[in-house]
Amino acid sequence: MEVPDDAPPPGWIVKGVTTYIYRDFIRWIRYRVGVVSTLVLPAAWLLFVGLALPVKFTGNYLDFITPGILVMTILTAGISSGSLLMFDKILGFLNKFLAMPVPRESILVSKILFISVRGLIQATIILILAVLIGATIMNPLQYGLTYLILFLFGVFISAFSTTVALYLDDHDSFAAFTAMVTMPLFFASSALMPYDVMPGWLSAIAHVNPLSFAIDAIRDVGAGSIPVIPIVLLLVFTAVVVVLSGYVFRKVTV
Amino acid sequence: MTTIQTENLTKNFGDLCAVDNLCLTVDKEIFGLLGPNGSGKTTTVLMLTTLLSQTKGNASICGHDTRREPEKVRDCISYVPQDMAVDTTLTGRENVLIFARLYGVKNPKDRVDELLAVMELTDRADDLAKTYSGGMRRRLELAEALVHEPEVIFLDEPTLGLDVGARKNIWNHIHALNKKGMTIFMTTHYMDEADQYCDRVGIINHGKIAALGNPSELKAHLMKDVITVTIDGEYAPTQLDGTLFVGQLGDTISFTAENGREALPLLVDALNHAGNRVKAMSLREPSLDDVFLQSVGKQEEPKGFEEWKFRMMLHHRGGS
Numbered sequence: 001m002e003v004p005d006d007a008p009p010p011g012w013i014v015k016g017v018t019t020y021i022y023r024d025f026i027r028w029i030r031y032r033v034g035v036v037s038t039l040v041l042p043a044a045w046l047l048f049v050g051l052a053l054p055v056k057f058t059g060n061y062l063d064f065i066t067p068g069i070l071v072m073t074i075l076t077a078g079i080s081s082g083s084l085l086m087f088d089k090i091l092g093f094l095n096k097f098l099a100m101p102v103p104r105e106s107i108l109v110s111k112i113l114f115i116s117v118r119g120l121i122q123a124t125i126i127l128i129l130a131v132l133i134g135a136t137i138m139n140p141l142q143y144g145l146t147y148l149i150l151f152l153f154g155v156f157i158s159a160f161s162t163t164v165a166l167y168l169d170d171h172d173s174f175a176a177f178t179a180m181v182t183m184p185l186f187f188a189s190s191a192l193m194p195y196d197v198m199p200g201w202l203s204a205i206a207h208v209n210p211l212s213f214a215i216d217a218i219r220d221v222g223a224g225s226i227p228v229i230p231i232v233l234l235l236v237f238t239a240v241v242v243v244l245s246g247y248v249f250r251k252v253t254v
Numbered sequence: 255m256t257t258i259q260t261e262n263l264t265k266n267f268g269d270l271c272a273v274d275n276l277c278l279t280v281d282k283e284i285f286g287l288l289g290p291n292g293s294g295k296t297t298t299v300l301m302l303t304t305l306l307s308q309t310k311g312n313a314s315i316c317g318h319d320t321r322r323e324p325e326k327v328r329d330c331i332s333y334v335p336q337d338m339a340v341d342t343t344l345t346g347r348e349n350v351l352i353f354a355r356l357y358g359v360k361n362p363k364d365r366v367d368e369l370l371a372v373m374e375l376t377d378r379a380d381d382l383a384k385t386y387s388g389g390m391r392r393r394l395e396l397a398e399a400l401v402h403e404p405e406v407i408f409l410d411e412p413t414l415g416l417d418v419g420a421r422k423n424i425w426n427h428i429h430a431l432n433k434k435g436m437t438i439f440m441t442t443h444y445m446d447e448a449d450q451y452c453d454r455v456g457i458i459n460h461g462k463i464a465a466l467g468n469p470s471e472l473k474a475h476l477m478k479d480v481i482t483v484t485i486d487g488e489y490a491p492t493q494l495d496g497t498l499f500v501g502q503l504g505d506t507i508s509f510t511a512e513n514g515r516e517a518l519p520l521l522v523d524a525l526n527h528a529g530n531r532v533k534a535m536s537l538r539e540p541s542l543d544d545v546f547l548q549s550v551g552k553q554e555e556p557k558g559f560e561e562w563k564f565r566m567m568l569h570h571r572g573g574s
Binding site: 019026027031091095100 | 337343348
């Protein structure tokens with residue numbers, strides 16, 4: 001496999017990735033209900049949780065809750081990456097694609113990128129809406145860092161969910177897995193309340209929850225600091241999961 | 255150079271030997287791999303298309319080893335699985351265009367137009383594939399498979415779930431591709447189709463080739479005539495010189511005979527003598543079904559029924 005003259009021409013992986021993304025993108029926008037749902041859901045969360053809950057932990061609860069809603073949105077978006085791959089697998093598309101000379105890894109990379117970028121589109125809607133209903137406007141650097149953290153977290157989650165999807169055999173198991181993971185992860189994080197108002201046991205869990213990790217980093221950005229260590233750590237975790245995902249992908253598909 | 259060549263190709267799944275020392279040569283022909291469910295057909299195709307690695311042995315496609323040069327193998331093949339995997343929310347043209355881009359063909363748009371015309375889909379090219387019938391979806395898949403002008407096409411049950419007209423149409427296309435020098439390697443359950451359209455068939459059972467050759471040769475090999483007998487109750491084994499027991503399928507017993515017309519009355523006596531109650535008899539030329547039955551014998555369903563595949567199939571047919 002590592003014979004040099006057998007290597008695919010450079011740029012082919014890019015072509016593969018862009019074509020697969022094009023396919024997933026068209027399929028997404030043609031399901032109008034799917035588009036509306038991905039856009040309305042985060043807005044609904046922000047409005048109901050940010051405005052309706054009578055909580056007074058902090059000065060501006062909207063500023064506090066927005067990072068939580070952003071990361072939760074990326075979480076649910078990222079988990080669906082595995083779902084995309086699962087459907088390709090059970091409907092026979094994956095076998096067709098794997099029998100093609102285009103580098104196989106481009107399938108994996110395309111799913112992760114498409115889902116992460118789609119998550120960022122949702123994040124943009126939340127950020128705009130948050131400002132409209134009273135959140136503090138940040139400076140461009142802060143927005144840039146927020147997007148960077150969300151992107152890294154998106155890649156982390158979607159690489160993780162595609163890896164799980166590669167191991168599971170049917171969509172029902174995968175749906176059960178996502179339900180089991182998403183809700184507890186969200187409620188046992190720092191998304192809804194600061195650590196000091198949590199019960200001790202919850203605070204302990206929330207501190208090691210990867211979700212809190214991303215949420216706290218975005219809150220640090222909002223507070224005006226640059227969370228270098230959390231971003232570097234997130235980068236490392238993401239790299240590890242992506243490499244692991246690539247390894248599993250090669251192992252499962254050979 | 256032989257297009258497809260395997261040497262002692264073997265695949266074990268744990269204790270189960272799915273493909274057992276398969277040695278096969280296929281070249282510029284329409285080759286049909288036949289066999290009961292679980293006989294190793296799909297496993298063989300998956301190994302030849304680089305989707306599954308063998309336990310031992312070798313396979314080469316167009317001179318490239320499937321293990322050592324998988325990219326080169328994938329460059330000269332196309333694989334159409336039986337699932338009818340067509341993106342239904344994309345138009346026919348978009349479906350094929352995606353494959354043209356993935357294969358990196360030059361002028362993808364022109365190539366797509368050309369193939370849609372070959373597969374008689376030009377009129378409907380810009381309609382969503384969900385409005386296509388089963389036969390059209392299959393033709394769309396063939397168009398996708400042809401974008402890079404492969405030397406070999408692997409077709410898994412290409413006519414499954416299609417009506418008679420659509421099946422004939424697909425076969426005409428397959429035939430035309432073969433005329434242009436393409437090697438077609440297919441699996442099927444339809445004996446009549448294999449008989450009619452395949453240059454050679456291989457009947458595989460328990461991972462081994464049980465019969466291999468031209469359909470008419472195989473039929474000729476089974477002596478001249480086939481006598482089928484429908485009986486009431488259990489079959490009591492019956493011997494008669496000049497006839498040969500082939501197999502049993504439900505309450506129907508098959509025999510072959512050197513001279514069917516003369517054997518017929520003698521066989522009735524012999525059957526009655528052995529204690530069978532004969533309900534009906536018929537005499538005919540052998541078909542590939544008889545070859546199959548003789549090679550494979552009585553079959554049990556070896557693996558669990560895959561309900562989702564069945565549902566998918568119903569779904570596709572319902573949508574057509």
